[in-house]
Amino acid sequence: MEDKKFFDIIPPERVKEPSGEPEKKAESKPVRKPEKRPAPIKPSVPIPPVAVGEEETDSSDLIPRKISWPRAKVLTFSTALIFLISMGGLAYLKLPIVTIDVWLKTENLTFTIPAEVSKEVKSVNLERGLLPGKVxxxxxxxxxxxxxxxxxxxxxxxxxIIRIFNDYSTTSQSLVATTRFVSSEGKLFRLVERVMVPGQTLEKGKLVPGTVDALVRADAPGQDYNIGTSSFSIPGFAGTPKYTSFYAKSFSAMKGGFKGETAIVSAEDLEKAGQTTRAKITEKINNILKNRMLPGLLLVEQDVPLNILEQGPTAKVGEAVKNFNYQVRARKETILLSEDDLKVLAQASLVSRLSEDQRFLPESLKINPALVSLEAADEKGQVSLQISVKVYNNLESEALKKQLSGKSIQEVQRSFQDLSQVSQAKIKIFPSFFKNLPRDLDKIELKISFE
Incomplete structure (x- = not known):
C-alpha cells in the first residue's frame, strides 16, 4: 500500500454580527454543510404587516375571488336582453306617434237683420226681433x-286824434271834412268829419285858445304815416293871418298805416275750420258717452246724426287777421245695447242660414249696429244689425282618424286631397322609418286650424 499523507483542514471563520458582548475566542467546531432552504413564495397580493400582539390572519382571505369569464358574459347578456325587451315593449305601446295638422277652408258670410229697441223690453225676443236698450x-x-x-x-x-287850436279870435271856426293837416314831418292827414273849433275865451284876464279834439286819417296808405306825436298846420290858411293862429297837436302816435301782402280769412279757411271743429266735437261727445258705458255694453255710432245747435267763425271772409276761432255747440242722441243680447239675436239668425254640415267660428262673429230711427222722448228706436262671420264645412275628427288608421302616408295624403273642405294637411310621424299610420287611434293626434 502506498503511504498516505494527511493534512489538517481548518474551516474559514464565520463573520459574526456585531453585538454588545465582548468577542469570545473562536472555538473549533466540526464542519457542517450549509442547509438548502426553499425560496420564499411571493404573494400576488401584498400582505399587510402584522402588528405585535395581533394574531396573524390567513393571507388567502385577503385575495379577491375572480368571477369566471363565462359567468360574467351570461350576466351582461341577460341585462342587455332585459333592457332591449323593455324598450321594445315601450316602443310597441307608444310608437309610432303621428301628428296631422289640417287647415280647413273658410268663407265670409255677411247679412243684415232689423231690430227694434225699447226701454220697455226686458229680454231678447227672437220671434219679433226686439232688444232691450237705452237712449x-x-x-x-x-x-x-x-x-x-x-x-x-x-x-x-x-x-x-289831434287837438285843434283857435288862437285867432273869439269867434268859432268851422272846418269841413277832409280839411288838410300837415305834420312837422311833412305827412298829410285829413279830417274824417266836420268840426267846429271854439273861439278864444278869457281866463284870469288872458285870452285862452279854444280847442277841440278830432279824428284825422292819412292822405295815403303805408307804414310811413305811422308817426309819433307831432305838430300840424292847416295848408288851407296859408297866406292869411289864420295860418299861424290855427294849428293842431297830437299827443299819441298815428296807427294802422300799412301797404303790402297780408293774411286774410278765405272761404276755404272757414269751410275747413267748420269740418274740423264738427269732427272734433263729435269725437268728444262719443268719448264722453263711451266713458259712461259699463263693460258688455255697445254704443250705436253708425249713422247717428250730430244735432248742431249753433256754429260759426269769429271772422268773416276777406278779413285781414292772422288767426280766427270757429265755435260749435252740438248734441248727439243714440242707443246703448248689450253685447250679449246682440250675440243671442245674431247667432239665432245665423244658425238658420247654415246648412247641416256648416259651422261658424264664434270668435269671428262681428256685429255692427246702425241707427235707423230714434224717438228720444219715448226712448225707443230701430237699428239695423250688420253681421259678418267665418263659416266652414265640419270635419269629424274621430271618424277621420278611424278612416285613416293603418293606411300608408301616401294614402293619407291622397285622402286629404279628396276632401273639398281641406285647404292643406301636414303629416308628421315619429320615428320617420314608419310608413303606415298606427291602428291605435290614441297614437294619432289631429290638429284642426282655419285659414
Whole structure:
C-alpha cells in the first residue's frame, strides 16, 4: 500500500454580527454543510404587516375571488336582453306617434237683420226681433283756433286824434271834412268829419285858445304815416293871418298805416275750420258717452246724426287777421245695447242660414249696429244689425282618424286631397322609418286650424 499523507483542514471563520458582548475566542467546531432552504413564495397580493400582539390572519382571505369569464358574459347578456325587451315593449305601446295638422277652408258670410229697441223690453225676443236698450244723449261746446291761409295785398291808412287850436279870435271856426293837416314831418292827414273849433275865451284876464279834439286819417296808405306825436298846420290858411293862429297837436302816435301782402280769412279757411271743429266735437261727445258705458255694453255710432245747435267763425271772409276761432255747440242722441243680447239675436239668425254640415267660428262673429230711427222722448228706436262671420264645412275628427288608421302616408295624403273642405294637411310621424299610420287611434293626434 502506498503511504498516505494527511493534512489538517481548518474551516474559514464565520463573520459574526456585531453585538454588545465582548468577542469570545473562536472555538473549533466540526464542519457542517450549509442547509438548502426553499425560496420564499411571493404573494400576488401584498400582505399587510402584522402588528405585535395581533394574531396573524390567513393571507388567502385577503385575495379577491375572480368571477369566471363565462359567468360574467351570461350576466351582461341577460341585462342587455332585459333592457332591449323593455324598450321594445315601450316602443310597441307608444310608437309610432303621428301628428296631422289640417287647415280647413273658410268663407265670409255677411247679412243684415232689423231690430227694434225699447226701454220697455226686458229680454231678447227672437220671434219679433226686439232688444232691450237705452237712449243716451250728450251736449257739448267747442271753440278751436285756426290760422288764416288766404293772401291779399292790403292798403291801410294811419289814423289818430289831434287837438285843434283857435288862437285867432273869439269867434268859432268851422272846418269841413277832409280839411288838410300837415305834420312837422311833412305827412298829410285829413279830417274824417266836420268840426267846429271854439273861439278864444278869457281866463284870469288872458285870452285862452279854444280847442277841440278830432279824428284825422292819412292822405295815403303805408307804414310811413305811422308817426309819433307831432305838430300840424292847416295848408288851407296859408297866406292869411289864420295860418299861424290855427294849428293842431297830437299827443299819441298815428296807427294802422300799412301797404303790402297780408293774411286774410278765405272761404276755404272757414269751410275747413267748420269740418274740423264738427269732427272734433263729435269725437268728444262719443268719448264722453263711451266713458259712461259699463263693460258688455255697445254704443250705436253708425249713422247717428250730430244735432248742431249753433256754429260759426269769429271772422268773416276777406278779413285781414292772422288767426280766427270757429265755435260749435252740438248734441248727439243714440242707443246703448248689450253685447250679449246682440250675440243671442245674431247667432239665432245665423244658425238658420247654415246648412247641416256648416259651422261658424264664434270668435269671428262681428256685429255692427246702425241707427235707423230714434224717438228720444219715448226712448225707443230701430237699428239695423250688420253681421259678418267665418263659416266652414265640419270635419269629424274621430271618424277621420278611424278612416285613416293603418293606411300608408301616401294614402293619407291622397285622402286629404279628396276632401273639398281641406285647404292643406301636414303629416308628421315619429320615428320617420314608419310608413303606415298606427291602428291605435290614441297614437294619432289631429290638429284642426282655419285659414
Amino acid at each position: 243716451v244723449s250728450e251736449e257739448q261746446f267747442l271753440s278751436q283756433e285756426f290760422s288764416s291761409m288766404g293772401k291779399a295785398v292790403r292798403e291801410e291808412r294811419a289814423e289818430g
